[in-house]
Amino acid sequence: MSSPLFQFEANPAPVEANERSRLLENPGFGKLFTDHMAMVRWSDDKGWHDAKVMPRGPLTLDPATAVLHYAQEIFEGLKAYRLDDGGTALFRPLENARRFRESAERMAMPLLPDDLFLGSIEALVKADRDWIPSIDGSSLYLRPFMFASEVFLGVKPASEYLYLVIASPAGNYFKGGAPAVTIWVSDHYTRAAPGGTGAAKCGGNYAASLVAQREAIAQGCDQVVFLDTAERRWIDELGGMNLFFVFDDGSMLTPPLGTILPGITRDSVLTLARDQGIAVREAPYAIDQWEADAKSGKLVETFACGTAAVVTPVGRVKSRDGEFTIGSGGPGQVTQALKARLTAIQRAQTPDPHGWVHRF
Ligand code: PLP
Numbered sequence: 001m002s003s004p005l006f007q008f009e010a011n012p013a014p015v016e017a018n019e020r021s022r023l024l025e026n027p028g029f030g031k032l033f034t035d036h037m038a039m040v041r042w043s044d045d046k047g048w049h050d051a052k053v054m055p056r057g058p059l060t061l062d063p064a065t066a067v068l069h070y071a072q073e074i075f076e077g078l079k080a081y082r083l084d085d086g087g088t089a090l091f092r093p094l095e096n097a098r099r100f101r102e103s104a105e106r107m108a109m110p111l112l113p114d115d116l117f118l119g120s121i122e123a124l125v126k127a128d129r130d131w132i133p134s135i136d137g138s139s140l141y142l143r144p145f146m147f148a149s150e151v152f153l154g155v156k157p158a159s160e161y162l163y164l165v166i167a168s169p170a171g172n173y174f175k176g177g178a179p180a181v182t183i184w185v186s187d188h189y190t191r192a193a194p195g196g197t198g199a200a201k202c203g204g205n206y207a208a209s210l211v212a213q214r215e216a217i218a219q220g221c222d223q224v225v226f227l228d229t230a231e232r233r234w235i236d237e238l239g240g241m242n243l244f245f246v247f248d249d250g251s252m253l254t255p256p257l258g259t260i261l262p263g264i265t266r267d268s269v270l271t272l273a274r275d276q277g278i279a280v281r282e283a284p285y286a287i288d289q290w291e292a293d294a295k296s297g298k299l300v301e302t303f304a305c306g307t308a309a310v311v312t313p314v315g316r317v318k319s320r321d322g323e324f325t326i327g328s329g330g331p332g333q334v335t336q337a338l339k340a341r342l343t344a345i346q347r348a349q350t351p352d353p354h355g356w357v358h359r360f
């Protein structure tokens, strides 16, 4: 049932099969969870130990647990897909393992070896395979995370950590599978400064983004776009997605790495676009240029991309100074073609020239 590295303890009271089928008809995002979770402990003296897949349930934490005070926490997000031939696959999981290590490094946390990262995910998905939804566009969203579990109020890297993986059947990230989303430009709050934690997937980045996301919702938008810290001019990324811009000459542009999260979807889109002979630049793009190019028709499409959001067209952009529409305001051709190509590879419905699909 589980990877040889992981002890398996079955949930004695799993969700009943009919109830599970009913729940999987409309999973939404992030609100349904499977019967099990994976856990590995780390301590200064023992290193990584006690790897197991066990019944999913609450954790008991002392009020002085370090993470509750100083937010030493990182996470990942990836998906398991049910394939047409009945198999199961992950998409580029070793890229998530690598980014998890890079995030750990930035947050002064221990580095989880690839075999434990991949082993934890494979063991959990094998245990909860029946929870992978099969309706169109759905998957099992996996959330590996690690936090400082030492009971101590001193401000220092903790000497004990817990690594866990939970799994959540997922449909569309945006309600109603929005054909195109509306973006709010955050002119006051920024997400990441040079030398800060923007490129790490740590919980604190998301905590800091929530006030801007709340502002976006209050303005009738779906997501917030953050600008650079120094000039409030250069487009960074959304609260939980990277951005791509498509021009009338067929070329594309995406903001360069540095303070943004190095998205695995971003990297995959860059590769797929280049495979097709599309000229893609990783270069800074100014917010005023975005508006001017959209209004002149030079910019024809914009899309957001990430594991949860896959590839989502951006239709309108709103700021305190006004709003503008991109192209027709709906999904564009290049966006739709790249989305179709990416999702076909993820679901093993087309050849996989880069070896991205991990069957197990
Ligand atoms: N940017 C942010 C801030 C994110 O949270 C995410 C989601 O993980 C992404 C970009 C996209 O990254 P990926 O494509 O690896 O999911």
Ligand code: COI
Pocket: 076, 077, 078, 240, 241, 306, 307, 308, 309
């Ligand atoms: C993801 O796409 O996996 C994310 O982490 C974005 C968001 C749900 C935090």
